[in-house]
Amino acid sequence: MPVDPNPAGLAAEPGATAREQTRRRIIDVAIDLLERGGRDAVTTRAVADAAGLQPPALYRLFGDKEGLLEAVAEHGFTRFLAAKHIGPDPQDPIRELRVGWDIAVEFGLANPALYALMYGEPRFTTVFRIGLELLTERIRRLAAAGLLRVEEDLAAQIIHATARGAVLTWLSLPEPQRDPALLHALREAMITAVTTQDPAVQEQGPAGAARALRARLPDQDVLSPAEQRLLTEWLDRLSA
Amino acid sequence: MPVDPNPAGLAAEPGATAREQTRRRIIDVAIDLLERGGRDAVTTRAVADAAGLQPPALYRLFGDKEGLLEAVAEHGFTRFLAAKHIGPDPQDPIRELRVGWDIAVEFGLANPALYALMYGEPRFTTVFRIGLELLTERIRRLAAAGLLRVEEDLAAQIIHATARGAVLTWLSLPEPQRDPALLHALREAMITAVTTQDPAVQEQGPAGAARALRARLPDQDVLSPAEQRLLTEWLDRLSA
DNA sequence: ACATATCTGTTAACGACGATATTAGCCCTG
DNA sequence: CAGGGCTAATATCGTCGTTAACAGATATGT
Numbered sequence: 299m300p301v302d303p304n305p306a307g308l309a310a311e312p313g314a315t316a317r318e319q320t321r322r323r324i325i326d327v328a329i330d331l332l333e334r335g336g337r338d339a340v341t342t343r344a345v346a347d348a349a350g351l352q353p354p355a356l357y358r359l360f361g362d363k364e365g366l367l368e369a370v371a372e373h374g375f376t377r378f379l380a381a382k383h384i385g386p387d388p389q390d391p392i393r394e395l396r397v398g399w400d401i402a403v404e405f406g407l408a409n410p411a412l413y414a415l416m417y418g419e420p421r422f423t424t425v426f427r428i429g430l431e432l433l434t435e436r437i438r439r440l441a442a443a444g445l446l447r448v449e450e451d452l453a454a455q456i457i458h459a460t461a462r463g464a465v466l467t468w469l470s471l472p473e474p475q476r477d478p479a480l481l482h483a484l485r486e487a488m489i490t491a492v493t494t495q496d497p498a499v500q501e502q503g504p505a506g507a508a509r510a511l512r513a514r515l516p517d518q519d520v521l522s523p524a525e526q527r528l529l530t531e532w533l534d535r536l537s538a
Numbered sequence: 539m540p541v542d543p544n545p546a547g548l549a550a551e552p553g554a555t556a557r558e559q560t561r562r563r564i565i566d567v568a569i570d571l572l573e574r575g576g577r578d579a580v581t582t583r584a585v586a587d588a589a590g591l592q593p594p595a596l597y598r599l600f601g602d603k604e605g606l607l608e609a610v611a612e613h614g615f616t617r618f619l620a621a622k623h624i625g626p627d628p629q630d631p632i633r634e635l636r637v638g639w640d641i642a643v644e645f646g647l648a649n650p651a652l653y654a655l656m657y658g659e660p661r662f663t664t665v666f667r668i669g670l671e672l673l674t675e676r677i678r679r680l681a682a683a684g685l686l687r688v689e690e691d692l693a694a695q696i697i698h699a700t701a702r703g704a705v706l707t708w709l710s711l712p713e714p715q716r717d718p719a720l721l722h723a724l725r726e727a728m729i730t731a732v733t734t735q736d737p738a739v740q741e742q743g744p745a746g747a748a749r750a751l752r753a754r755l756p757d758q759d760v761l762s763p764a765e766q767r768l769l770t771e772w773l774d775r776l777s778a
Numbered sequence: 779a780c781a782t783a784t785c786t787g788t789t790a791a792c793g794a795c796g797a798t799a800t801t802a803g804c805c806c807t808g
Numbered sequence: 809c810a811g812g813g814c815t816a817a818t819a820t821c822g823t824c825g826t827t828a829a830c831a832g833a834t835a836t837g838t
Contacts, residue, residue, distance in 0.1 A: 342796060352817055354798075363796065410660060418658040420650060420709030441753035444746050448723060449777050450753075455707055455720045460727070463703025467695055469660030480695045483688060487696070487731035491723050494746060504758040507751035511776075514744040520775050529772055535760050536751075557786085582825060594827080595787055603825065 406465030444497040460488040508536035646705030700728040748776035
């Protein structure tokens with residue numbers, strides 16, 4: 299394993315390693331071949347030819363072809379995130395969720411071959427994991443507002459599954475049968491499944507959540523009386 | 539185009555053409571190879587070898603490899619329909635919809651490689667079209683009962699998309715992260731989007747407030763790290 | 779009944795693919 | 809100037825999908 303001569307990632311654009319530059323060039327031509335001629339068009343020979351090197355060079359940079367495709371998926375994903383990044387909207391986290399879902403779906407519709415590469419076959423890939431983690435981050439803001447109907451991990455899975463089904467189904471339909479109402483219906487179904495209409499907490503911050511929980515604590519039966527007694531004490535401290 | 543010597547499909551099992559019998563044998567071994575070793579294990583040589591012929595024989599029967607895979611997908615689909623066919627339930631078409639969705643999802647979870655072959659890549663295939671048509675048939679009964687919220691075609695697309703997202707997402711998750719609540723949530727989201735039935739609003743209880751407090755826990759400093767750790771565990775239990 | 783056509787499966791081979799071992803060129807350090 | 813270590817090119821292997829040419833079996837037509 300060679301040492302990265304640019305560990306901090308400073309000046310990544312101009313000062314990147316030659317190795318990193320050729321990697322980028324190869325990934326770019328691979329994405330181009332992918333979107334132009336489908337997955338079967340991405341052969342080691344075609345990629346090497348379009349990038350101006352010999353096929354064995356790919357194996358030194360990506361290990362094998364699967365590594366190349368993984369790098370392609372990862373790069374396409376990060377490029378999408380960088381281009382369409384939306385700032386947090388503390389005013390309306392539900393609107394933020396809608397916008398984020400729309401952006402993810404639009405990315406799939408705009409890059410069908412890349413999307414099929416990333417989410418076509420069901421495998422636990424890095425891209426899949428990172429996508430869920432980024433979702434979890436935003437879901438936390440929903441939870442903090444008391445707007446979450448389900449657990450955070452489950453919410454991320456629901457959001458991902460509806461978007462994935464939306465993109466793949468849309469792309470499977472012949473053009474005249476594609477109706478934007480499908481996307482709208484799936485998005486709103488996702489919103490209903492994930493969020494709740496009336497927030498569970500009114501006041502912001504940990505104190506508000508603690509007071510809301512303390513008020514509803516008698517309804518539960520998953521904690522023993524002793525646990526509940528100690529929890530109540532902590533909630534009182536948090537409420538102050 | 540040769541004339542089908544058995545157009546009525548009578549006595550399909552014993553009286554089938556020799557051609558039809560070898561086709562079935564080849565499809566069976568192809569399905570076996572598919573579920574055992576994934577899509578890459580289905581090579582013309584491996585299939586021919588397992589079926590006791592030489593590779594060129596496949597081309598007389600299926601045209602090319604894509605034709606073979608298409609026949610595999612189609613056969614797996616019809617076999618699934620024959621095995622799990624459910625009769626119409628005029629008493630409760632919404633329950634019929636739930637059962638049908640569950641069956642479709644279970645089929646995907648039970649035959650992951652076959653499902654990925656049928657619905658992994660977004661293409662307008664015969665299997666996709668027939669699946670939607672069969673759905674439309676049942677949706678008509680919902681419409682007749684006045685329970686449909688959207689157009690029939692759109693309803694079929696919503697049902698398909700939620701099931702597709704459910705299966706692929708479920709199969710993408712590592713085993714410990716697979717929660718049946720995902721399937722339940724997606725199914726009920728589908729019901730809400732497709733039918734006029736009001737969503738069964740379950741009483742929130744302390745779960746929402748617990749999730750809100752858990753999301754805001756890092757913001758506080760009145761609890762010690764040890765207290766916070768135990769509190770997090772309790773909040774997770776309350777959130778479920 | 780016999781010749782003919784069709785079907786079915788074989789052997790052999792082609793071109794392209796993913797992948798690797800080996801060899802030649804290059805730069806940097808001493 | 810010498811030599812080690814990295815980079816890149818050459819040549820090659822085994823496998824893949826696919827096709828051509830051919831042989832036996834079967835059905836068909838007169």
